[in-house]
Amino acid sequence: MNLLLAHRKKSRSPGDDMAMVESRRRFLxxxxxxxxxxxxxxxxxxxxPEQPTIWDAGCGEGYYTTHLADAMPEARVFGLDISKPAIQAASQYKKIDWCVASSTHPPYQADAFDAIVSVFSRVDSDPFDQVLKPGGQVFLVAPDNDHLQALRNIIYDQVRPYDTSKHLSYLDQRFTLTQQTRLEVPLRLPDAQAVEDLLGMTPHAHRRSAAVDARLNALTTLEDTACFRIYQFTH
Known part of the structure; x- marks a missing residue:
């Protein structure tokens, strides 16, 4: 279902394009x-609670959304993304309610969800406050300061740590941080295609140059570490 109104588009085709969607799908x-x-x-x-309603805000091609739905068959799961190619890819999985729309203007009723999941996606207090039940949970996944350090060393001459302090400013006083955890995932990418897909699904792809391409072309494998910060907020 496409509910993205024309006046809420900032470009003709907002969100991830098909190349980024395909890179992310292959990698994941x-x-x-x-x-x-x-x-x-x-x-x-x-x-x-039992039989929860869960909204994946900025679900992309639906990797985490479908993982939740498969592991929690009693849940009703919704996936929303501003990218039409992403939802087209996701919609092959029929158990989830998919929607093309902006997470800043979600087409859901008030107090519709027990939880909102946001993985590397936009977080906004007002729409989250509107559609999340009192006592509901927000699970926010963001990069930790040393996320994909090896990949970034290839792309940038000077690598700066991610600014993780901003994560806690995404949601206002209507949401209370109840816990946060760090998760490290070792990566051993076996071939050049996997390296290309990892780069292609990140914002770093927009920073590539001829020099970066030369360094990438010299790679056949890559070892790196994905470092995530997972926050839980209570509404």
């Missing part, structure tokens, strides 16, 4: 971030 289907999907699912299992 190889199981490189399976540990994150498992961790997120376990949090939802432990923290949510």
């Amino acid at each position: 289907q190889q199981g490189h971030y399976a540990a994150l999907a498992d961790h997120l699912t376990e949090l939802c299992r432990n923290q949510l």
